[in-house]
Amino acid sequence: MRVKNTSKRRQGGQAIVMFTLLVSSVLIPMVGLAIDGGRGYLVRLKLSSAVDGGALAAARLLGSGSNAAQQLSMAKATAAQFVNANFPAKFFGASLSGAANVCVDPGTDSSDPCGVGNGSGISTYKVRTVAVKATATMPTLFMRIIGMPTVTVSGSGTASRRDVRVILVMDRSSSMGTYYSGINQTPPSINDMALKFVNSFSGAGEFGGRDEVGLVVYGGSGIVAYPPRDITKDYTDYTKFTPPDNNFKASGNIPKYIADITSGSNTGTAEALYLAYMTLRADAATNPDLATKLNVIVLFTDGIPNGVTAMANDKTIANQHYLMIPNCTNLGLGDTSRTPMLSGSPNPNIAGWFAQWGGNSYTDNSGPHGFHKPMMAYADTGYTGKGDDIDSYMKNPGHDGGKIDQMTGTGCTADPMVGELNKLPDHDIYGNYLNLSAAPAVSGLTPPVGSAGALYKLGTLYSTSTQCNNSSYNPSAPDNACQMGLGSWQAAAHQAWKIWNQIIWDKATQTNIPDPATNKASPVIFTIGFESTASDLPDMKLLQLIANDPSSPAPFSTRVQGKAYNAKDPNAVDAAFQQIRSEILRLSR
Numbered sequence: 001m002r003v004k005n006t007s008k009r010r011q012g013g014q015a016i017v018m019f020t021l022l023v024s025s026v027l028i029p030m031v032g033l034a035i036d037g038g039r040g041y042l043v044r045l046k047l048s049s050a051v052d053g054g055a056l057a058a059a060r061l062l063g064s065g066s067n068a069a070q071q072l073s074m075a076k077a078t079a080a081q082f083v084n085a086n087f088p089a090k091f092f093g094a095s096l097s098g099a100a101n102v103c104v105d106p107g108t109d110s111s112d113p114c115g116v117g118n119g120s121g122i123s124t125y126k127v128r129t130v131a132v133k134a135t136a137t138m139p140t141l142f143m144r145i146i147g148m149p150t151v152t153v154s155g156s157g158t159a160s161r162r163d164v165r166v167i168l169v170m171d172r173s174s175s176m177g178t179y180y181s182g183i184n185q186t187p188p189s190i191n192d193m194a195l196k197f198v199n200s201f202s203g204a205g206e207f208g209g210r211d212e213v214g215l216v217v218y219g220g221s222g223i224v225a226y227p228p229r230d231i232t233k234d235y236t237d238y239t240k241f242t243p244p245d246n247n248f249k250a251s252g253n254i255p256k257y258i259a260d261i262t263s264g265s266n267t268g269t270a271e272a273l274y275l276a277y278m279t280l281r282a283d284a285a286t287n288p289d290l291a292t293k294l295n296v297i298v299l300f301t302d303g304i305p306n307g308v309t310a311m312a313n314d315k316t317i318a319n320q321h322y323l324m325i326p327n328c329t330n331l332g333l334g335d336t337s338r339t340p341m342l343s344g345s346p347n348p349n350i351a352g353w354f355a356q357w358g359g360n361s362y363t364d365n366s367g368p369h370g371f372h373k374p375m376m377a378y379a380d381t382g383y384t385g386k387g388d389d390i391d392s393y394m395k396n397p398g399h400d401g402g403k404i405d406q407m408t409g410t411g412c413t414a415d416p417m418v419g420e421l422n423k424l425p426d427h428d429i430y431g432n433y434l435n436l437s438a439a440p441a442v443s444g445l446t447p448p449v450g451s452a453g454a455l456y457k458l459g460t461l462y463s464t465s466t467q468c469n470n471s472s473y474n475p476s477a478p479d480n481a482c483q484m485g486l487g488s489w490q491a492a493a494h495q496a497w498k499i500w501n502q503i504i505w506d507k508a509t510q511t512n513i514p515d516p517a518t519n520k521a522s523p524v525i526f527t528i529g530f531e532s533t534a535s536d537l538p539d540m541k542l543l544q545l546i547a548n549d550p551s552s553p554a555p556f557s558t559r560v561q562g563k564a565y566n567a568k569d570p571n572a573v574d575a576a577f578q579q580i581r582s583e584i585l586r587l588s589r
Helices: 007-061 068-085 172-178 190-199 255-260 267-279 288-292 390-395 481-500 540-549 570-587
Strands: 099-107 129-140 150-162 166-173 213-217 222-228 294-301 307-313 351-356 368-372 503-506 511-514 522-532 562-566
Touching: 007 068, 007 099, 007 129, 007 150, 007 570, 068 099, 068 129, 068 288, 166 190, 166 267, 190 255, 190 294, 190 570, 213 267, 222 255, 222 267, 222 390, 222 570, 255 390, 267 294, 267 307, 267 481, 267 503, 294 570, 307 481, 351 481, 481 503, 481 522, 481 540, 522 540, 522 570, 540 562, 562 570
Parallel strands: 166 213, 166 294, 294 522, 522 562
Antiparallel strands: 099 129, 129 150, 213 222, 307 351, 351 368, 503 511
16 A cells, blocks of 8 residues: 655645745845846946036036136036936936036135035145036836835036146247237137137136136247236346236236237247246245146147257356357457457347257258347346337237347348357256256256167157258357257257256356245146148157157156147147146146
């Protein structure tokens, strides 16, 4: 007789029931949680990206608009619109839960109204901050089974920007041709592009309103257009400079000067960089806020340096007796033996700029010319400038082309430099050496060298067959256009190196010294090389060196690194200005 095992049947049935309960009460919710959780994670990523972008877009607009109230309104509206546009409706079924919350803090005090410090001591004083928060509701697919029909996802983004101090340096040399044609042009002129860049910063009366912008414009000679240079000061003395301020947008200031820039003259890049840096750090001894700002120099150029400003015949300094002018005997400058002048009456000290017109060709011995009047005043040389009307310099391409006063006597040639220099000066009037290998060390620091030895051999000026054609620098050939070009190239590179290392020229000791100021500017340098003329392209290797771009052939990784932009056409110039503007925002976060 067979006995049925009812116990096993009951156990099997119980297992099925338990498995069913497990699936319905545990496994399905777990799978549902995983699926809905994954959907929610993707929604959160999308929302976070949208609010981050909204915060950045709003921060970029803080300098746009006619007044602070309009700028605030535009920034808030832009942030909200950006979030809406970048979080598509029904993304995984989710929708925004109302409008994004946008908070903008001008940074006028340390109150932190947007709560970005979170009580952790993060300072928002003098930092413009945009904080954006948004939430989205997503319907669930599986979790509704356990009573959760929707989930709420939140995202927040913050963009902040320190106050900035920017010195814009504009090359107005003759190769710029018609690209300087005034403002409100169609298509936009270089004037328009520069002005748009300047207007992107917040000046007096605007939201935040603490950005400070200065302007240097240069040809053969440079000038600090804003803040306006004082004709009575000697700007070889670093203590004489005035710092930029937040009134730069006033109608009679930078907007006027940029609108009036015309092209003409040569390319004295070393002087322009010196003027920019001295203006940037003018209040370094007294302004503790300088170190908290993002300090920037933006250099726009379309060519290779081809001239310097120098003290060519200072009778008080033995190694600067370079000038020999046998024809100017009526000025006490004559020396028929053609040896350097050591004395004379009146004072033969000559501060001026000289350059070359020969396109840097190593075969050209007639291109170099000078000395011409520098546009910055040098009171102790007896030169008082051609005039203190800065706007005349902007409008008149030849405003810096007059002969210096000491060379206007009977018998003096129009361009007496050719054949009259014993050699090219060791350094320009600001201590920038025309031969980098001869530059004395400063606190153990020396300028970099290139892979081929001398740094200038990395540049296109040295290697191009129609220019220097691999000719080495020779200061004893001052009438050779290539040699003047190589000297000017090295002077510009030296000044940039001094900026990275915060080294300044001390007029009293005639030496380069570490900046003694307590508050260091530590500036970032951006450069734009515009290919305005196919036959005279900018040297991008030099511009990378000046900016200390990471792609530079001789980068200083331990110093502040900038970026060099190659602009092949006017549209690319505008794009470069806007990229620099965005980079400034990124760096100052």
